[in-house]
Structures are given as C-alpha cells and as structure tokens.
Amino acid sequence: MVTRSTTETLRVVFFGTPAFAVPTLEALLGSRHTVTGVVTQPDRPSGRGQRISSPPVKALALTAGLPVLQPPTLKDAALLEHLASMKADFGIVAAYGKILTTAVLAVTERGFLNVHASLLPRYRGAAPVHRAIIAGEPQTGVTIMRVVQALDAGPMLARESRPIGPDETSVAVEHDLARLGAALLIRTLDALAIGEVPEMAQDDRDATYARKLTKDDGIVDWRWSAERIHDLVRGLHPWPHAFTFLDGRRFILRSARRTAGSASAEPGTVLEASGGRLTVATGTGVLEILEIQSEGTRSMTAREFLAGHPLSAGERFRSP
Numbered sequence: 001m002v003t004r005s006t007t008e009t010l011r012v013v014f015f016g017t018p019a020f021a022v023p024t025l026e027a028l029l030g031s032r033h034t035v036t037g038v039v040t041q042p043d044r045p046s047g048r049g050q051r052i053s054s055p056p057v058k059a060l061a062l063t064a065g066l067p068v069l070q071p072p073t074l075k076d077a078a079l080l081e082h083l084a085s086m087k088a089d090f091g092i093v094a095a096y097g098k099i100l101t102t103a104v105l106a107v108t109e110r111g112f113l114n115v116h117a118s119l120l121p122r123y124r125g126a127a128p129v130h131r132a133i134i135a136g137e138p139q140t141g142v143t144i145m146r147v148v149q150a151l152d153a154g155p156m157l158a159r160e161s162r163p164i165g166p167d168e169t170s171v172a173v174e175h176d177l178a179r180l181g182a183a184l185l186i187r188t189l190d191a192l193a194i195g196e197v198p199e200m201a202q203d204d205r206d207a208t209y210a211r212k213l214t215k216d217d218g219i220v221d222w223r224w225s226a227e228r229i230h231d232l233v234r235g236l237h238p239w240p241h242a243f244t245f246l247d248g249r250r251f252i253l254r255s256a257r258r259t260a261g262s263a264s265a266e267p268g269t270v271l272e273a274s275g276g277r278l279t280v281a282t283g284t285g286v287l288e289i290l291e292i293q294s295e296g297t298r299s300m301t302a303r304e305f306l307a308g309h310p311l312s313a314g315e316r317f318r319s320p
Contacts, residue, residue, distance in 0.1 A: 008193040009034055013088040013108065017041040017055045020178045021094035024115050025057055027182035028092065029064055033189055036086035037067040041097050074101045083107040090192075092185065093147060100147060112147035113188070115181040117174065119159055120145060121207040124152035129174040131210035132164065133235035134217075136227065139163050140173065142181035144188045146199060153207070155199035158188045167257065169237040213240055218252075220244045221319055222268035226258045226285035241293075244268070244317040251317070254291035254299045261286045268318055273311035276303030280317060 010033045014025055017040050028035050038061040046053045061068045071079045084107045091112035093100070105112055118128035119141040125131075132140045141161035148154040160180055164173055191197050218240045220229055233242040233256045242253045263271055263281035271286060272279040278289040293299040294309070 010089045010189055010193050011036050011087060012090045012092050012189070013037050013039065013083060013086050014057075014061075014092050014094075015039045015096040015100070015112075016057045016092075016094040017097045018095050019056045020117065020174055021057050021096070021115075022060055023178045023182040024092065024094040024185055025060055027186050031186050031189070033186075033193075035064075035066055036088050037069065037083075039069045039071070039083075039096070042070045042072055074098060074104050080104065080107060090189070091147070094181065094185075099149075099151065102149060105147060105149070110192075113157065113185070114145050114147045114152070114154070115185050116143045116145055116152055117177045117181065118210070119143060119161060120152060120156055121202040121204065123208055123210040125210035126212040128210040129177060130170045130213055130235050131208075133168070133170050133173065134231055136231045137164055140177065142177050142184055144181075144185055145202075153202060153204070155201050157197050157199055158184050160184050167234065169234040171238055215240045218242045219319055220253065220317075222280070222317060223283040226282040226287040229282055229287050230256055230258050245320055246311075246315065246317050250295045252293040252295065252299070253289060254293055256287050256289050256291075259286050259288040265314075266316065268316045270311050270313055270315045270317070273306055273313060273315075276301070276306070278302040278306060278311070 012028060012033055013036050014028060016025060025038070038057060040055045040057045043052050043054045045051060058068055069079065069082060080103055083104065088108045089110050091108045093112055094115040100112065116128065118132060120143040123131055129140065139161055141159055143156050144158040145152065145156045146154040162176060162180060188197060218236050220232065220242050233253050236242050244251055244253065259279060263286055265271060265281040267281055267283050269281045271281055280287050280289065289302055291299050291301055292305050
C-alpha cells in the first residue's frame with residue numbers, strides 16, 4: 001500500500017446542482033482539500049413566473065470565488081480541455097443531474113466519487129429519498145461510491161445509515177442526508193489522502209431503481225391503506241405532492257396522518273368533516289387530512305379548509 005503524508009491536500013473538481021449538493025461543497029471549502037472548480041447545470045426558468053434562476057451550488061461557488069462551468073452538454077471538447085487543465089486528483093459528484101460521460105470520467109487523476117442519498121445498492125437513480133419514504137422504509141442513509149458508467153453501480157467506499165421517522169417528509173430526511181453525506185465524504189477524502197480505502201462491490205441482485213418523480217406519482221388511490229397513502233403524502237413533499245379529486249376539482253394533500261379506527265365505507269368516503277377534523281376511509285384504516293390545498297389557492301389546515309369548503313360525511317374523494 002502506498003502511504004502519503006497526513007497533511008496532503010487533494011485537488012478536486014465539484015459537480016453538483018441543487019440544495020442537496022450545497023453542504024458537500026461547503027464541507028470541501030472548509031476542509032484542507034482544494035476545490036479547483038465547479039460544474040453545475042445551466043440557469044433555467046422556474047416558478048410560476050418562469051424567471052431565470054441559478055442553481056444553489058452556483059451561488060455558493062461564486063461567493064467562494066471559484067470558476068463555474070455550466071455546460072449544456074458534457075460532450076463539448078472545450079469543456080474537457082478546461083476540466084483537464086484543473087489537474088484534479090478527484091471529481092466529486094453530489095446530485096449533479098446528468099450521467100457523466102466516459103471522457104469526463106477520465107479527466108481526473110484518481111477518478112470520481114459520488115455522494116448518493118441511499119444505502120446502495122437500494123434506490124439507485126434520481127429520487128432515492130422520496131422513493132424510500134413512499135415505500136415506507138424505516139431506514140435510509142448515504143453512500144460514497146466510485147462513479148462508473150452504469151447508473152449508481154460503482155464500488156462503495158463508505159456508508160452511513162439513518163432511521164426514517166414515521167412522520168418525516170422527504171424535505172427533512174434529504175436535508176439531514178445532505179449534512180451526513182458531506183461529512184462522510186470529507187472523512188473518505190482524508191483517508192484517501194494518506195492511503196488507499198477499501199472498495200466494496202455492490203450486489204446487483206439487491207439493487208432497486210428510484211426513478212425520477214413526475215406529477216402522476218401523486219395520484220392517490222383510496223383503495224390503498226391509510227399507511228401507504230400517508231407515506232405517499234410525506235414522500236412527495238415538497239413536490240409534486242399527493243393529490244385527489246372531489247366534484248371534479250383537484251385537491252393537494254399537504255399533510256396527513258393515520259388515525260385510529262376502521263371504516264366500512266367505500267374508500268375515499270369522508271367520514272368526518274367538522275371541528276377541524278377531516279377524516280377519510282381508505283382500503284385499510286382511516287386517514288386524517290391535516291393540510292389541504294385547492295388548486296390555485298394557498299395551503300390550509302383542515303379547520304381553515306372546512307370553514308370555506310363545507311363538506312359532509314358521505315361525500316367522496318376520487319382518483320382521476
């Protein structure tokens with residue numbers, strides 16, 4: 001094994017885009033290692049007004065005085081030349097948003113490492129946190145893996161687990177995993193600076209795929225159990241949200257919980273709609289809606305909603 005000085009500084013180029021990636025870049029900037037540049041997605045329109053906005057990573061990088069590249073494609077020869085000129089030991093990836101090409105993977109001396117928000121090989125793909133919560137998983141975590149051409153299939157250098165609370169949303173879990181992943185990456189880089197870190201191959205037989213979220217993922221099927229619908233609501237917060245229909249109108253379920261009791265009514269039937277309580281029959285058990293939003297209006301508590309949208313027991317929420 002080749003050993004190195006315990007004070008060796010590694011040069012890294014960082015690939016990341018959304019808020020999840022920010023703690024990793026912050027940790028790198030606060031470490032003894034040197035960030036030679038940042039690659040992030042191009043500025044894009046967002047929100048109702050479709051105003052052009054920059055990725056969260058870009059703002060931090062510019063504040064830190066780092067060179068920022070926002071290539072529309074990773075196949076540009078000028079980009080490869082620029083990356084090669086940075087003479088990085090490692091590339092670090094945290095939710096960049098595109099699969100890196102073979103040419104990009106070859107521009108650093110020692111390859112690329114990825115901060116992935118799941119306990120690989122489970123939940124490879126674009127939405128690991130959301131999919132884990134939707135599936136009702138009791139645990140998740142972060143994995144530092146070597147990037148290979150196959151999606152999230154590279155050997156693992158480090159993992160750290162974290163329980164998922166029964167009422168936690170994807171926002172809370174992802175925020176915490178971003179912090180855990182950043183710290184785990186720095187520990188891994190520090191270890192790599194003084195020697196080789198063992199790498200463990202993933203068992204592809206245990207792999208699952210966390211595909212990208214779409215609005216259609218939010219459709220509530222009231223024949224499901226209250227627990228499954230509750231997991232959907234919290235897993236799809238803050239986007240695209242779980243939703244249902246009543247009298248042809250679309251309603252977003254912003255927050256809900258399983259409640260005691262059972263119901264013999266048809267799934268989707270309103271059981272109680274008074275005193276701030278809005279409960280609905282499901283395929284198994286009862287779901288209490290805590291916050292709900294009519295499309296085009298603000299989110300409301302059940303009490304606020306019922307004050308302006310009187311419902312009666314026996315009315316029925318439906319799927320499209």
